Amino acid sequence: MEGDNGLKRKITVFDILNILFMLIALVVCIYPLYCLFVSSLSDPKKTESWFLIFPTNVSLNSYKEIFANNRILRPIMISLLRAVIGTIITLICCSMFSFLVTQKELPHRKGIYKYMVITMYLNAGMIPWIITMVTYGLKNNFFVYIVPTALSAFYVILIKTYIESIPGELEESARIDGAGFFTTYFKIVLPVSTPIIGAVGMFSAVSQWNSWYDNLMLVQDNNLKTLQLMLYQVIQNMSVVMNDPKTAGTAMTVNRPSILSVRSAIAVLTVIPILLVYPFMQRYFAKGVMVGAVKG
Amino acid sequence: MSNTSGSRRAWSRTQKKLFLISVPFLLFITAFFYVPLLGWLISFVKYYPGIPINKLEFVGLQNFKSFFYNREQVIRVFRNTLVLSGLIILTLPVPAIFAILLNELSARRLKKLVQTFSTIPYFISYVLIYLAFVTIFSPSDGMLNILLYEKYGMINRPLNVLTNPNIAWTVQTCMYLFKNVGYNAIIYLSAIASIDPQLIEAAEVDGAGRFQRIRHIIVPGLVSTFVVLLVLGLGNILSGAGFEQYYVFGNAMVLDKLEVIDTYTYKMGIVQGNYSFGTAMSMLKSLVSVILLVTANGIVKKVRGSSIF
Numbered sequence: 306m307e308g309d310n311g312l313k314r315k316i317t318v319f320d321i322l323n324i325l326f327m328l329i330a331l332v333v334c335i336y337p338l339y340c341l342f343v344s345s346l347s348d349p350k351k352t353e354s355w356f357l358i359f360p361t362n363v364s365l366n367s368y369k370e371i372f373a374n375n376r377i378l379r380p381i382m383i384s385l386l387r388a389v390i391g392t393i394i395t396l397i398c399c400s401m402f403s404f405l406v407t408q409k410e411l412p413h414r415k416g417i418y419k420y421m422v423i424t425m426y427l428n429a430g431m432i433p434w435i436i437t438m439v440t441y442g443l444k445n446n447f448f449v450y451i452v453p454t455a456l457s458a459f460y461v462i463l464i465k466t467y468i469e470s471i472p473g474e475l476e477e478s479a480r481i482d483g484a485g486f487f488t489t490y491f492k493i494v495l496p497v498s499t500p501i502i503g504a505v506g507m508f509s510a511v512s513q514w515n516s517w518y519d520n521l522m523l524v525q526d527n528n529l530k531t532l533q534l535m536l537y538q539v540i541q542n543m544s545v546v547m548n549d550p551k552t553a554g555t556a557m558t559v560n561r562p563s564i565l566s567v568r569s570a571i572a573v574l575t576v577i578p579i580l581l582v583y584p585f586m587q588r589y590f591a592k593g594v595m596v597g598a599v600k601g
Numbered sequence: 602m603s604n605t606s607g608s609r610r611a612w613s614r615t616q617k618k619l620f621l622i623s624v625p626f627l628l629f630i631t632a633f634f635y636v637p638l639l640g641w642l643i644s645f646v647k648y649y650p651g652i653p654i655n656k657l658e659f660v661g662l663q664n665f666k667s668f669f670y671n672r673e674q675v676i677r678v679f680r681n682t683l684v685l686s687g688l689i690i691l692t693l694p695v696p697a698i699f700a701i702l703l704n705e706l707s708a709r710r711l712k713k714l715v716q717t718f719s720t721i722p723y724f725i726s727y728v729l730i731y732l733a734f735v736t737i738f739s740p741s742d743g744m745l746n747i748l749l750y751e752k753y754g755m756i757n758r759p760l761n762v763l764t765n766p767n768i769a770w771t772v773q774t775c776m777y778l779f780k781n782v783g784y785n786a787i788i789y790l791s792a793i794a795s796i797d798p799q800l801i802e803a804a805e806v807d808g809a810g811r812f813q814r815i816r817h818i819i820v821p822g823l824v825s826t827f828v829v830l831l832v833l834g835l836g837n838i839l840s841g842a843g844f845e846q847y848y849v850f851g852n853a854m855v856l857d858k859l860e861v862i863d864t865y866t867y868k869m870g871i872v873q874g875n876y877s878f879g880t881a882m883s884m885l886k887s888l889v890s891v892i893l894l895v896t897a898n899g900i901v902k903k904v905r906g907s908s909i910f
Contacts, residue, residue: 316707319811323702327715330699334718334783337733338725340744344736402626411619412612417627424634426836427891430883431844431863432870433640439650441632453633456626486622515726518845522871537728537849540735565742572732579724586724587717590787 338576345569367570377535377571383447384532388513388578391451395509396502398455403464404494408486418465425458435522445526449519460505467501468494504589507582514578532575539568644881664881674865682861685841688774690834696782697823700789701815716790719783730780731849738762763850769858773850777842785830789823796822825905832901836894839886862886 345367347360371377405411406418428434443449475497479489495502517533524530542564612620644664646657668675699719706712722730737744740759749755762772796818804814841847844863851859860868862882870879 317811319705320707323705324708324711326702327706327711331715331718333779334715334722337730337737337779338721340736341733344744398626398629402623405619405623405626408619410613410615411623412616413620417623420627421630424630426894427638428634428887429637429640430880430887431866432876432879432883433637433643434883435871436640436643436650436876436880437633437637456629456633486619511724515724517726517728522867533726533728536732540728540732540849565736568732569736572729575729576725580721583721583724587720590720 341569341572341576345566345573347566367566370567371570371574379528380530380532380535381574383529384514387447387450387516387531388510391454391513392506392509394451394455395457395460396506399457399460399505400464400495400498400502401490402456403461403468404490405486406461406465407468418461421456421461422458425462431522438523444523445529446524447529449523450513450516450531453519454509454513457509460509463505464498464501467498471497500589504586507586507589510582511579511586532571536568536571536575539571640880641884643877644884646877648876648880650876660877664877665885667878668881677857678860678862678865681858682839682841684770685773685847685859685861686834686838688770689777689841690831690838692774692778693827693830693834695778696785697789697827699782700786700793700823701819703786704790704793704819705811705815716783716787720787721783722780723784725780727780727845727849730776734763734776740764764852764854766855766858769855773842773846773859776846776850780842780846788830789826792823792826793819828901828905832894832897835897836890838893839890 343358343360346363346365402421406414406421408414411417429437438444438449438453443452471494475493476489479493484492515533517531517537520529520531520534645659645661647660647663648657703712703715706715735743738746738760740746740761743759746759750759762768765772800818801814804818809817839862841861844867847859847861847864848867851864863886866879866882866886869875869882
């Protein structure tokens with residue numbers, strides 16, 4: 306079919322401009338990340354060639370420095386832990402709640418579902434939220450990363466919509482066999498909903514990995530610092546210099562280049578997990594799974 | 602069938618059991634989403650952390666009056682927020698146009714490539730995006746300035762992008778677009794995909810050219826998606842791109858242009874410890890946002906006969 310269209314349509318000026326525009330868009334999207342990759346491998350100030358595209362004097366020193374440095378390894382662990390544990394909790398709670406509100410025998414099920422969905426639009430705001438979390442003893446506590454995210458209206462809408470599209474006979478036959486809520490949930494609903502569970506799982510993992518708001522607001526303990534906040538603090542120390550280009554030639558110069566490369570190397574490590582799960586995620590939103598919920 | 606739940610007494614065993622299972626969930630939702638709403642009460646008292654509730658001094662609307670005492674800051678913060686959100690709303694058609702262009706691309710491989718890479722920024726944190734742009738634009742050691750200024754001397758002074766208050770609003774809008782256009786375009790692409798192909802074929806048989814096809818078939822097919830995003834955008838008008846973007850990009854040089862309601866609330870409430878003022882600010886913002894969202898939705902319902910919720 307594609308071939309047909311290709312034969313029918315001539316290549317016009319519009320096509321050429323469009324292709325050019327898309328190539329530019331491609332560069333705009335890729336370059337900022339690529340640039341981090343290049344500067345993590347080589348020090349831009351010391352290179353002679355056109356380092357903007359190709360790294361020269363490539364060295365892995367910046368990465369060696371990171372892995373020799375305990376202060377960076379710990380935040381990596383914390384971020385990994387919150388992504389893994391947080392996602393598991395989110396998946397179990399959201400999917401079980403979603404299944405629950407599809408049960409016709411649950412009294413007031415529509416009300417219960419609405420009680421959840423309203424929270425998508427109505428939130429208390431920053432300060433009341435922080436004060437509440439402090440009251441619950443979640444300040445400087447690892448649980449602040451993984452407990453408040455356990456239920457999310459958006460994920461519940463997604464999973465519920467999916468569960469409702471499963472043919473009812475499966476559940477029905479389980480019920481006739483005498484299976485209760487939890488048996489049906491674990492034996493039937495979970496296995497059948499793997500596509501949506503996978504999609505939500507990846508979205509949740511990425512947002513956990515990227516999250517630093519809760520860290521900034523509620524966790525001052527350095528032992529619980531996430532990779533994202535640490536990266537932000539590393540930039541902050543650099544941007545003191547950035548504000549005034551004149552200081553570039555002074556005493557700082559001796560140490561700075563390596564800081565730049567190390568900083569970029571941390572950034573590259575922060576992106577890699579996302580790029581790894583990205584191809585799998587893309588499969589889901591290409592199917593429009595996540596898109597449907599926007600209209601939810 | 603849902604009317605099996607008659608009066609409370611008549612609940613069957615299954616009903617009781619299911620309701621019992623739902624109780625922990627209800628408690629959780631209450632504790633983490635509704636209890637913070639009670640925190641709004643703090644905006645009517647003088648609050649210091651650690652003081653028991655019964656000892657708090659009721660001050661009425663005092664905290665709201667302090668908006669007035671800080672009016673210069675508050676007005677500036679509202680101006681920044683509204684301008685930045687306004688720019689986001691003005692650029693709402695950009696992802697739609699991007700999707701249409703992408704859809705017109707005859708090279709399938711390029712289409713897939715662009716779709717893949719334009720969506721990646723959406724999944725990357727603002728900290729990282731900030732770092733990437735600092736690495737490019739920093740006046741002292743940004744790649745662009747080393748190239749144009751230090752190496753080739755093509756410009757007299759280092760380019761100043763992220764610390765220039767005159768272009769701060771534009772730069773932030775570009776950052777927002779960089780992060781979101783690809784992802785939002787996917788929403789439009791799936792809307793285009795759901796347009797009946799017979800309609801497009803019929804138009805082609807009738808001799809419609811590319812632009813007529815876009816104008817009369819594709820664009821009308823995207824309107825409902827656009828309206829949904831517009832309503833959500835209006836509900837978000839007091840947040841703009843959200844706390845994180847303005848917080849990471851808001852250095853001392855551009856603070857005058859980039860301090861928004863969220864970052865101001867954080868500064869006053871958390872950094873300076875004025876919890877009551879911060880709560881008053883949070884509450885006002887949440888209330889206005891909900892009212893805006895409901896109003897926008899209501900207007901859309903009236904005009905178009907369909908609404909988003």
